[in-house]
Amino acid sequence: MSSCLEAEHSPIFVNGPIIVGAGPSGLSVAACLSNRGVPSVILERTDCLASLWQKRTYDRLKLHLPKHFCELPLMKFPKNFPRYPSKQQFISYIESYAARFNIKPVFNQPVEKAEFDVVSCLWKVKTQDAVYTSKWLVVATGENAEPVVPDIPGLKNFTGPVVHTSAYKSGSEFANRKVLVVGCGNSGMEVCLDLCRYNALPHMVVRNPLHVLPRDFFGLSSFGIAMTLLKWFPLKLVDNFLLLLANSYLGNTDRLGLRRPKTGPIELKNATGKTPVLDVGAISLIQSGQIRVRHAVKELTKKGAKFVDGQEMEFESIILATGYKSNVPDWLKENSFFTKEGMPKTPFPNGWKGENGLYTVGFTKRGLLGTAFDAVKIAEDITDQWMKSNGPLSASNICSSCIIHFHFNKS
Numbered sequence: 412m413s414s415c416l417e418a419e420h421s422p423i424f425v426n427g428p429i430i431v432g433a434g435p436s437g438l439s440v441a442a443c444l445s446n447r448g449v450p451s452v453i454l455e456r457t458d459c460l461a462s463l464w465q466k467r468t469y470d471r472l473k474l475h476l477p478k479h480f481c482e483l484p485l486m487k488f489p490k491n492f493p494r495y496p497s498k499q500q501f502i503s504y505i506e507s508y509a510a511r512f513n514i515k516p517v518f519n520q521p522v523e524k525a526e527f528d529v530v531s532c533l534w535k536v537k538t539q540d541a542v543y544t545s546k547w548l549v550v551a552t553g554e555n556a557e558p559v560v561p562d563i564p565g566l567k568n569f570t571g572p573v574v575h576t577s578a579y580k581s582g583s584e585f586a587n588r589k590v591l592v593v594g595c596g597n598s599g600m601e602v603c604l605d606l607c608r609y610n611a612l613p614h615m616v617v618r619n620p621l622h623v624l625p626r627d628f629f630g631l632s633s634f635g636i637a638m639t640l641l642k643w644f645p646l647k648l649v650d651n652f653l654l655l656l657a658n659s660y661l662g663n664t665d666r667l668g669l670r671r672p673k674t675g676p677i678e679l680k681n682a683t684g685k686t687p688v689l690d691v692g693a694i695s696l697i698q699s700g701q702i703r704v705r706h707a708v709k710e711l712t713k714k715g716a717k718f719v720d721g722q723e724m725e726f727e728s729i730i731l732a733t734g735y736k737s738n739v740p741d742w743l744k745e746n747s748f749f750t751k752e753g754m755p756k757t758p759f760p761n762g763w764k765g766e767n768g769l770y771t772v773g774f775t776k777r778g779l780l781g782t783a784f785d786a787v788k789i790a791e792d793i794t795d796q797w798m799k800s801n802g803p804l805s806a807s808n809i810c811s812s813c814i815i816h817f818h819f820n821k822s
């Protein structure tokens with residue numbers, strides 16, 4: 412048999428779906444399929460599972476939602492994990508999850524191109540090493556695949572270090588430094604908090620209204636409270652209740668320069684995907700003046716920034732907490748299912764299935780809860796089709812995907 416490298420020009424047929432991305436979403440689909448006896452192949456661009464968590468997040472990160480809202484299908488978090496597992500605990504859960512379902516992604520395989528071949532009715536998926544073909548393609552590359560680096564006037568002129576939050580690990584290198592943090596989502600807030608703990612002096616840019624809710628309220632998570640109330644009460648009422656809680660707990664955040672949007676936090680999340688900040692301590696540091704709130708940046712200069720309110724300040728470093736974007740348009744040659752931003756056009760809960768065996772998992776703007784929902788649906792749908800052509804539990808077929816794993820993971 413020829414090796415996969417020799418087979419560069421002859422496509423490798425995968426008797427099950429090709430899944431692009433070995434994050435929580437790709438692994439969830441593979442696990443649900445494996446549980447039903449259906450093989451799959453995961454192609455992952457990096458050399459590890461859940462690369463967002465392992466390589467592109469800061470040390471102090473913890474899950475934001477209580478653990479039972481972040482579980483992947485078919486496996487609970489260990490009982491001894493705290494309510495908000497740390498990044499290391501989440502990674503160890505992911506590793507156990509892959510081991511439990513015997514998932515072995517093909518690593519170091521950035522997918523460069525994927526397209527549906529109308530002649531063979533198969534998806535052709537190209538990496539630097541091979542072309543894979545299958546009836547099914549599952550897009551699991553995530554909403555956070557690439558950092559957003561905005562085109563701020565003068566950014567190139569700034570002489571100090573400029574780091575995106577995806578490359579920020581801790582504030583240890585920033586002690587006693589004046590740092591401009593651009594962006595005030597969950598990343599911006601938590602990076603400011605971390606910087607303060609390392610005695611840095613963060614100034615955070617807030618250019619638009621935003622919702623901040625306490626992560627917990629008298630021992631209960633705000634998110635859990637919202638989910639429970641939504642079972643019985645209309646959305647607007649739940650939002651008003653959350654705002655009442657937030658105001659009584661955090662005070663009037665408008666006075667800190669954090670104006671609230673007119674639309675409530677959960678309604679806004681559902682309509683636009685904009686996540687409310689779940690506060691774990693940044694607000695009290697804004698109140699005490701350790702984190703300074705700044706207006707939008709007009710332009711960056713050699714040594715600092717000019718703001719739209721006319722102020723000008725010097726900074727030693729800039730941290731871009733400006734969010735993330737999908738990379739689907741860079742590699743998927745398809746233009747009916749995804750928007751040009753690389754998000755499914757069909758809103759949740761129906762965005763998981765496209766035409767011709769195309770699926771997407773984890774593009775719901777609903778975090779890991781959305782991932783679990785999509786993965787179960789996709790596995791059911793593909794299993795039904797797979798069983799028709801293969802019959803139940805065909806051991807030889809499962810082996811065919813193992814052969815590919817063996818070739819690519821031989822290091």
Ligand SMILES: Cc1cc2nc3c(=O)[nH]c(=O)nc-3n(C[C@H](O)[C@H](O)[C@H](O)COP(=O)(O)OP(=O)(O)OC[C@H]3O[C@@H](n4cnc5c(N)ncnc54)[C@H](O)[C@@H]3O)c2cc1C
Pocket residue numbers: 431432433434435436437454455456457460461462463464468472473474475476480481520521522523551552553554555556598738742772773774777778779780782
């Ligand atoms: C800092 C941070 C904290 C978060 N905390 C929470 C939380 O507490 N709770 C929650 O529910 N959600 C949270 N999220 C949301 C996050 O989206 C999910 O936790 C989760 O990581 C999504 O999993 P995913 O598999 O869809 O995407 P990812 O985790 O991004 O995985 C996608 C995988 O695809 C790979 N990939 C990308 N492009 C290619 C390509 N072309 N070819 C091959 N492989 C490719 C990537 O390397 C990556 O391994 C957080 C996000 C961030 C940024």
Ligand SMILES: NC(=O)C1=CN([C@@H]2O[C@H](COP(=O)(O)OP(=O)(O)OC[C@H]3O[C@@H](n4cnc5c(N)ncnc54)[C@H](OP(=O)(O)O)[C@@H]3O)[C@@H](O)[C@H]2O)C=CC1
Pocket residue numbers: 472473474475476561562563576593594595596597598599601616618619686707708732733734735
């Ligand atoms: N512990 C946890 O669980 C954490 C979870 N997360 C999650 O990760 C995801 C990504 O979060 P995050 O990285 O904060 O990204 P977000 O997209 O949520 O926030 C981006 C921020 O950058 C601002 N911004 C973007 N461009 C500019 C610009 N040109 N000038 C000024 N400001 C700009 C946005 O402001 P504007 O609104 O004005 O556009 C916004 O405040 C979210 O789902 C979040 O909840 C993140 C960190 C921790």
Ligand SMILES: O=C(O)C(=O)Cc1c[nH]c2ccccc12
Pocket residue numbers: 475476634680686687689776777778779
């Ligand atoms: O995806 C995120 O940003 C999360 O951290 C999880 C999340 C999903 N839905 C939400 C609603 C309110 C706050 C956080 C989330």
